[in-house]
Amino acid sequence: MKYKDYNIEDFIMDDFFIQWVKYPNENNRHFWQKWLEQHPEKREIVMQAVTMINSIHYQDKAEMDDGRYIEAFENILKAENVKDLKKINREIEFKKFNFPWRGIAASLLLCFCFGIIFKMAIQPHNTSESNTYKPAIIKRSNPAGKKSVLTLSDGSKVYLNSASEISYFSEFDDSLRVVKLSGEAFFKVQKEARPFVVETGQTKIIVLGTSFNVNQGKNGALSVALVTGKVKIKDGIGQQMSLEPSEMITRDNQGEILKTTFDPLYITGWKDKVLVFKRNSFLEVKEKVENWFGIKIKIHGEINPKMTYSGIYKDENLENVLSGIFLSSGLNYQIKDKNVIITNPIKHEETLKK
Amino acid sequence: MTFAPKMQKPQHTEDPTISSIKLSESDKKYENSADRDIWKAFNKGNETAFNYIYRVYAPALFQYGWQFSKDKNILQDCIQNIFIYLRSKRGDLTKVNSIRAYLFKIMQREVLRMVKSEKQSIHSSWDYNERIFPIEICHETKLIQQEYDIEMKRKIQYAMNQLTSRQRQAVLLLIEEGMNYKEIAEVMEFSDVRSARKIIYRALDTLKVLIRNKK
Incomplete structure (x- = not known):
């Protein structure tokens, strides 16, 4: 029987297919990607089989500490x-x-x-x-408007976003590399046998060598986006998940967990000084700009709550970003030192009428 | 009870072999090469090959052994014994096509042997019985939210655990461990790959019947 004649059960029993789902390597990834391109009509069945395969686990789990x-x-x-x-x-x-x-x-x-x-x-x-002899604890924090790049003692690189803080030992332990993070950072972890652990609140992200983005929101939300390698995430109540490349896990402040794919530019563009808006609400745009430039935005007048904005700015200054965002939305802006005032010349009701 | 004793950590870990466990630059070299070559290098006394094998398989053996014994000391001892034995036999090791399958097979034997030799211990009741290799059906994604799906999940999990332990073992080796049928046959000590396929087919057939009847 050929793969194009397979039904869901056949896929679930096919070892080559399962290996692609569980342990993808160059070989099987190449084959299955090409195959799926050739047979788009099989996508639905394949996705069902993938979900099924990913849901079967040992009930008795034990980790070698x-x-x-x-x-x-x-x-x-x-x-x-x-x-x-x-x-x-x-x-x-x-x-x-x-x-x-x-x-x-x-x-x-x-x-x-x-x-x-x-x-x-x-x-x-x-x-x-x-x-x-004890290694010193190093703490680095960025105020709003500032980003930095750090290299840890093992050679791993950390891009620390604005309004974020990271702490770690000047020398890592023999068996473990641990850093504590609040806010957002992008990690390029040097591959070695000691696991690398990022602690954010009660959640631990465990990796060997890999690159990924961690963003811990102020309200307790958390998102982890994996670019390369493999990461494992453990939260305070013992739940455990793992991510494959180009997958992202988001946990909102209610503890709801969602696994999705992500747009790398949108999620990790900040480390290369790219400011990206993607159908962001006015409030999101405001917070993003405030954080990016370390400024405060005040609003005079009413803003259409349904307004969304998309745009990409590569290493642009405040003036250019503001004019790009707000002029196209019909709003006026004024920069006064660290404060920006946005005014809406038209009343809210009138905008709605339009 | 300990076959290989717990030793204190050495004061200085400057032993080149120990520090090399951390260097994984060279590990990469082995990432894509076939098991046979890694095994050959290990047999020739290459320490990097040994470090790679240990790093990749020790945690996997621990998880696998846990299905047979819930005594972590026993599992650690088994892993030690296996590697000590293999290292002592370097130079005379036979060809291995799948390191994972080979190690799983000897781990299983070693754990069962240890468990048996500890008749007095509370863990002695653990045998190759019908309760081992329980399967859990879980959904990491939020996709499965609807009542119907939760019900379905419960049904599948119930059905899975009605299978024989050998069937569940085969299912887990295939799906959780990602082994191919040849490897499954080796771990479960079937002389023929077809037996491995058969046990999976039967398991699936049984599952279908169980799920249908439960409706």
């Missing part, structure tokens, strides 16, 4: 050969027999402890220095 992951790795390297293993086994058996070994071991341990205490007493300086 980082402690075990590292400990097991070290134990494996230590037990270099089977001889060592046997030795270790024997030691365990000794313990079982409760023989004087235990006493001997205890006294050895005691000697060892005394040794350490003695050593510490002689060289208080060295030990205390090496024990108290």
Whole structure:
């Protein structure tokens, strides 16, 4: 049977199809993209099969925590050969027999402890220095109107948007790279074995090496948009989700979760100084412009609440952006230092009549 | 109970092999090459190949082993034992076509062996029984909102858990783990790939009947 004759059940049982859904690689992605282009009429069935495949999971989930992951790795390297293993086994058996070994071991341990205490007493300086070394916490925050780019100690790059704050250790832990974020940032994470974790409030975003955008709104809403790689998101109440490239998860302040695709320019354009409006309401436009330039906008007169605006500005100054937005909407504007006043020459009712 | 003991973390982790677990520049090299080549490199003593295998499969083995035993210490010990064994056999390892399938197979054997040898422990009741490999149907997206769909989801989940544990295992290996039929046959120790296909077909048939009858 050919793929074009497949029904939903056939797709659900097809290993090559499933691998594309669950573990896409160059090979299967290429095939299925081409195939779907050739058979647009199959799109519906394919999407149903994808939903079905994505919904089947282990009910009993367990994650190997980082402690075990590292400990097991070290134990494996230590037990270099089977001889060592046997030795270790024997030691365990000794313990079982409760023989004087235990006493001997205890006294050895005691000697060892005394040794350490003695050593510490002689060289208080060295030990205390090496024990108290702790990496410093670095905090960076941008006021409205300012954006910045940071490089972390592991080489990862962070584009921090305006009105946002990030904090992290000057040196990361041996097993984990953690940063705390409030506001919006775009991450280009250096790929390595230590997971990279972005904490925003109660939510954790976990990745290995990847690039993605995180935006935490003031009202508790959160959106995570993945450009490349793979990320996993865990919230405070134990829900867990993962994202594939060009997928975005949005959680509103009610906790409702929505998974969608996204327009990369609209979501991540800010890091390249591109200001994008896409059918934004007047209120959204106002907030965006205020944040982007670090200004306050005041409104005189009434504004049509149904007005929406779309437009793209690449590295433009305030004057050009304002004239672009408001003149086309029939509004006047005035810039006074950090304040902008918008006036509507026509009364609201009249705009509606038009 | 511990076969390989818990050891203290070394004071200095400057051991080149340990620090290389963090360097994954070279991991990339293996990302696209076939399992056979990675295995060959591992067999020749290449540490990067070992690091790659450990990084990718240790967490997967843990999740898989969890289906057989709910004792995290046992699972960690099994993973240690497997890798210690494999490292000690480097140079004489046989060809492996799918690392995931091969490791899953030996993990399963190792966990069941460990569980059996711990008869006294409370976990000894865990055997290859009908309750293992439970399946959960969940919808990550908001698409499924309507009452009808929630009902449907409940129905499918109920039906899934009426299957035999072997059938559920096959379904999970196929769909959750993304294995092909050849790999499923290896993990479930079927001598013939056709048996792997058959078990999936049967599972689907049973599901259809169960869902229809529930209506």
